[in-house]
Amino acid sequence: MKNFLFLFAAIVFETFATSMLNKSEQFTRLLPTLLSLAGYGLSFYALSFALREIPVGIAYAIWAGLGIVLITLVGVFFFKQTPDIPAIVGLLLIVAGVVVINLFSKMSVH
Template sequence: MKRYLYLSVSIVTEIIATMFLKLSEGFTVLAPSIIVVIGYGLAFYSLGKTLAYLPLSLAYAIWSGVGTAITAILGVLIFEDPLSIGVVFGIILIIGRVVLLNTSSKTKAEN
């Protein structure tokens, strides 16, 4: 259970940091810039803790895939990023890759 708790914290803090990265306007706005640094710090710390329980390939695929998919969706919803069939198809492929890796990988706890 710890493995997915750490991974979830890592994903959520990475998404928050990325959203504030946009708001920091190239690190020229102080408050969002501070949130970016703290968010990415927590994201990498939590990802590191995740690696004690999950294989690197699985943890990184989930972290980057879910983070990318949710960030893309939030970019469309919050920042009015353009939405195209390519973006939708890309998000579907990312989610499919994460599901495939998650169902086909064995973790240390399962061995």
């Protein structure tokens, strides 16, 4: 269970870093640039702990999939970006994929 907490932390840090990357305006603003780099560093650091027990393919699928959904929500609430119907359907399919991996894959650690 602790490994999934590290994975969740990695997802949150990565989402924060991507948000700051957007605010950095192509690395022209110092503080968002530094926060972005720090967020990515912390994300990979937390991910490395998760990989002690979670297979890399499973961890990466969850990290990437939930990161996409979370950054989309950040885009909606903080950057006023509205996903259209195909984007929403795609996001739901990503969530379904993460659920299938966690519930049915024998490769996953439970």
